[in-house]
Amino acid sequence: MSRAMIFCAIFFILAAAYAQRNEGPSVASEIFSVADPGSGSGDGEVDAWPEISTCTAEFAREPDHTMCLKDDDRVQTTGVTDSQKKVIVDYHNKVRRTVQPSATDLTPLVWDDNLAKVAQKLTMQCKIEHDKNRIIPSYGVFIGQNLAAGQRTWKKAMQSWFDEVLLYRYGEDADQYLGPGGWKKIGHYTQMVQNATHRVGCGFSLCSRTTYGKYYACNYAQGQSSTSFPYTRGERCSACPNSCKNGLCACNGKLCLNRGELDIDSCTCKCPDLYGGDDCSILHCPASDPFYCRRSILPADCQVYANVPHLCPYMCGVCGEQPLAMIANPNKSGKNRPEGTTRTTTSTTTTPAPPFISPHNCSYRGLRSNLEECKNFGDRGSDTRACASKGGQFGCDHCERYYNVKSDYCPVMCGICDAPCGGKVCVNGGVLNPDTCNCTCTLPFFGDTCSELACPDQDKWHCSALQAFHCTDYVNVPFDCPHLCGICA
Ligand SMILES: *[C@@H]1O[C@H](CO)[C@@H](O)[C@H](O)[C@H]1NC(C)=O
Ligand SMILES: *[C@@H]1O[C@H](CO)[C@@H](O)[C@H](O)[C@H]1NC(C)=O
Ligand SMILES: *[C@@H]1O[C@H](CO)[C@@H](O)[C@H](O)[C@H]1NC(C)=O
């Protein structure tokens, strides 16, 4: 009963872990809006824009980050003035305040200089093409983007995004009502009215001798995740009676970092496990990664699943090197082993090693445990009777499907442990002591592996009440009644 419960609970944890996939690229990162060419091209020859290096260490670590791109030498003038910033923020907030159907949970956007400098750098490519990597590493949130080119003014550029509202239907799948790829025709508008977006920062460049001349980009934190339900429909502000101001939930651009969640009524952040502080910016590293890191969840998963870096912060490099390379005790009570009792060598190589093939032909790619740790797994380091290796139900498939099968049931079959005592087997119900490598035998058997027989004169007294079928139905009967069961002649 309790085994079954443990098993199910753990399965659900794992299922949850793997269900939270990374968000794909934002919808807006596939689309842009252009005006008629020619309306703003600079014609006069000008000196090339002097390039300033913006590729600081923070961005240099990021693959293909926009801040590390080389500017186009046709850049003529760049930047957004303070009065334009106000125009941009006010325009977005007017749209957000007046959405139809009305929104219960939209906040006013606030200008963000970090977002703006990346957007600015993108426009200096003199292209209308979304960038590959625009993240602000310290934010730990996904960044959305709207682009426009050719319009005479910021107002006209934003108008081109807003005009998509004419096609838009709240709550419906754009691919259904606009045809395949329909979201591309409304994705700028839905980015403007996303409830998870609290900040905006934009850039502008005028590029001579280019098709469109004027290039506009706005980056949003965080980016949009739904075009059908960008916000919650209902009475304005009804989700935030305490923070409501002028039809919007006014949290002053508060952004919860590292995937924290904003409570728009109290304007406070609910932080994910590893983070704390007012905006979830403070990292609290646990003493060690849990057992399943490097065993069931492997380094390659850090990139694939959004929550794996939180589950295994050392393995994924969020918390740096694990100080003593400790592993948690997969104790059934769920408690961690006291610090410092176990050391393992955790390899930090990233090239996947060929899998280890266990004596039962299960293939295993994770970290293997030493014999000392293995005593905590399975039946004191041996497989339990639940495993195919001992005639049970769990086969190699189960090793990978459930993260606790390796540790709780089948450490040898699944490949995390070598068999204790060089694979010594105690027969006839004997139990191996992994410390002494002796077998504890059950009478009438004895000897090194319990293979020898010392028949008593008589069966135990209660055997006279039993019949032969009891010998196969109950595990203790053959030992108590060896004569009845035909073990002793
Ligand atoms: C945004 O609105 C959608 C639709 O109602 C809702 O599912 C989602 O939880 C909201 N997200 C945030 C961050 O408020
Ligand atoms: C599991 O934890 C309990 C309570 O902390 C402890 O008494 C027990 O010895 C631990 N078991 C193992 C196998 O370490
Ligand atoms: C493992 O595979 C080998 C080669 O395919 C085979 O000979 C052996 O019997 C298998 N062992 C088990 C326990 O299935």
Ligand SMILES: *[C@@H]1O[C@H](CO)[C@@H](O)[C@H](O)[C@H]1NC(C)=O
């Ligand atoms: C283990 O078995 C050996 C040989 O049978 C014996 O000499 C030794 O005392 C045993 N050790 C323990 C701890 O029972």
